[in-house]
Amino acid sequence: MGASLPNKEANLFKLIVKSYETKQYKKGLKAADTILKKFPDHGETLSMKGLTLNCMDRKSEAYELVRQGLKNDLKSHVCWHVYGLLYRSDREYREAIKCYRNALKIDPDNIEILRDLSLLQAQMRDLSGFVETRQQLLTLKPNHRMNWIGFSVAHHLNSNASKAVEILEAYEGTLEEDYPPENERCEHGEMLLYKIGYIVNWPPDLISLLEECGFLERALDELHKKEFKIVDKLAYKEQEVSLLVKLGHLQEGEALYQALLSMNPDNYRYYEGLQKCVGLYLEDGQYSPDQIDQLDSLYKTLVQQYKWSSAVKRIPLDFLQGDKFREAADNYIRPLLTKGVPSLFSDLSSLYNHPGKADILEQLILELEQSIRMTGQYPGGTNKEPPSTLMWTLFLLAQHYDRRGQFEIALSKIDEAIEHTPTVIDLYSVKSRILKHAGDLVAAAAFADEARCMDLADRYVNSECVKRMLQADQVSLAEKTAVLFTKDGDQHNNLHDMQCMWYELASGESYFRQGDLGRALKKFLAVEKHYADITEDQFDFHSYCLRKMTLRSYVEMLKFQDQLHSHSYFHKAAAGAIRCYIKLHDSPPKSTAEEDDDMAKLLPSQKKKMRQKQRKAEARAKKEAEEKNEELSASGISKSGKRHVKPVDPDPNGEKLLKVEDPLSEATKYLKLLQKNSPDSLETHLLSFELYTRKQKTLLAFQAVKQLLRLDPEHPDSHRCLIKFFHKVGSMNAPVTDNEKLIWSVLEAERPNISQVHEKSLFEANNSVLDKHKDSLMHRAAFVEILHILDSNRKSEAVKFIEETTNNTVPRNGALGPIREWKLKDCIAVHNLLETVLTDQDAALRWKVRCADYFPYSTYFEGKHSSASPNSAFNQLRKNSENESVNHITSNGKLEAFKDLTI
């Protein structure tokens, strides 16, 4: 480096490099300028100066200098390396890799460049390249532990486990007997566990292969041999037990699981493992009566052993049935109600998916309630229950009826609980949740706010309240409430910086409902950006984890990153963005020309006024933004000495986002991510269908239909898309171009493969779906919609047909009230269908009146108990709070509850 320079300058050059590494950029800059005074064209110095400037936030200068430097000295690996580093700092990894490769052409054995390259290859998952680079590094420096490990990890990631193990063993061969020294015991133990973990976590379909090679035996041997060197004893045992089970040593496995359970009797995986060892484990939980008896007695002994474990008491509720279930549930629930465990319902809620158990639970809890009310004791009990037990029982019942969709009963139970003990916050939260399910989002938000006010220091109730407000489309109120828990200063952006995605999603959805596509898109894309950042965040770990030897977590993290975009938040954000773009395509915002048209209709004086107003508003906004920018930069400098300027968002309302040229191609970007990462979600393919029909991509739309049929051929939406597709194809003109002919022939070849439409008219296909699902509201709705599309003359028939649907009750033996089949969400969808697709306003109104009866709390249908009606619970609450403000004692919610109490 700096070879072409005379001595003095060469030393200065070294100083630049050193200053860069120690982040003393000013010093480096000075040295660079000194050299450049004498040698203004020195390439490497120019490059280094550029790199230094890059760290001082002078990007454009940096690029210019680095490019200049490279041009002056194309043969220098330093220049290429620097160029690569510059790209890397801007996350342009592909370009950076190219630069590194060029640098290595000049200096193939440069360890620093090789190491930097390997990091990028790991980040980009260029696995074969990664293996290669790692091999080179090892050859160059075989005495470095990290190089051995790196090479092995590279092989592991490249799915060559045997090679990976071999390398580690070769590495161990180079070590002395007394290795590791005391201060490296942890690292070495990690390495050993990682090595053995390879084998244990091998994909199941390859296990037999491993067994043939005796891999598992060897792993177990190795584990036993190295026991004293492994520091993480728990991981050692867990590894050992899974090896034992895989090798079929079930008895030993059972003993070891017992040992693990005595260490932690609340780990569900240990119980599962134990069941496997004794041959009593089924993935689907459908045990035979005989097996259930055996499991029952197994857990009866375990309960004796692990008295303090709650898992051991809870698990039997999953497999027991009938009377035994009832008895076990009774024993399980009683002490938790006495103690007052607010999470009891969510603990039990998975049981509601088991047939029949919900009814048993209902009877059981009702009996408890009755007994406590009458005698203050549980049925057959001897101890008097504390007064709070009744309140917790009512609380549980309220959640039970909520889950079953009997909102009226749920509300009466929760109201009674609140009257009993008005100081328990959870009661208000649950009341809010019930109202949300019942369809009254405004009242739900109000009660969530009531809960929030009872403990202003509780972030959870605050967040829950924010979410309810967003669901009720009270965005600005929600924003104010959310901000109560963000750091001072940069208020709203803080939520973005904290990657608070639930908030961004919920407010995106709300904006979408309100038709503010710009803001909605802004929020959805913000979430998408978080995911890009998370991918980015892994970069630092490629070097860190190898150095620190946290290999197991490292590989796990890489796997997590590989399927990052399948996370549900991402799915929601991408789906939301696509929906925004589709809507944008269907109803584009007014162009400026149209706006001018609107203006033309106004009187000249009005026009002038409006223009003035607009200009003023613009000027004000601009000024504010500038001031804020200045303020920020000023405070940023004074605080940390470094510049931490965050420019004010130039497009806070997403107006620019609305001006995209082609919203559909924007949407396609996100759709591709969804198709890749959520291929098993109906929504993905529904969106895909919508998008590609609009883009006139017949075959891609057809693919979406096929995916829908693969996932759920009976789903009303699948049916809808299928028929819509073939209806559209049928109404197209005969093919003219080669391309069209090709599409035609593909469809002709494919149609017989789809049983629903094979040798059937679309009418027949539509009828056959109806025959299969006569009583399902949503299938009938799909049928009617399709009927209308196929033949718009049969509209009145369609309307009549949907109105004839009956809302049946679910057969069951519950004690209180019937449960109706229809869901609120579906009824709203049908209302939309009547109103906007079939455009029969009278029918829509009739439907609304009918549904208001089914859903008295729904604001959508303006039910009689909803906040849309003056006599609702919500409006009562508001009245009360108005009264309170007249003669209230203190604004603290807790004390208000006492104001009418005296002893």
Added chain:
Amino acid sequence: MAYYSDICVGAIACRLEKKEGGGQVRVYIMTLGVLAPYRGLGIGTKLLNHALDLCSKQNISEVYLHVQTNNEDAINFYKKFGFEITETIQNYYTNITPPDCYVLTRNNIIASYLRGSDQRLLHCFMGFAMDVLH
């Protein structure tokens, strides 16, 4: 405030007052309440005892409060702690009937405590708010 297995079910609030004339200080109980389902468990006793304890520690001999004349339960409750009716004020309340109240005063520092204790009252925590009136 009194917590019954983590539920807030009762509270007491008092304030310090300077007696007219002399420099002596007395305590006025502004409010003492327990939610109806949780009465009869000794929670009020604990709250009041706590306040009285604090008084005796600070050598405050006089504690007083107002109570509605028809609230026999309350009067009996306070009598157990050595309170006595020292005054009747007509038309003290404006929004409830009867509008009259008694002033209950307790002057004896050495009054013996009748502590009703309840086993389940493990987490009884009490805060004692005192405002100094000038």
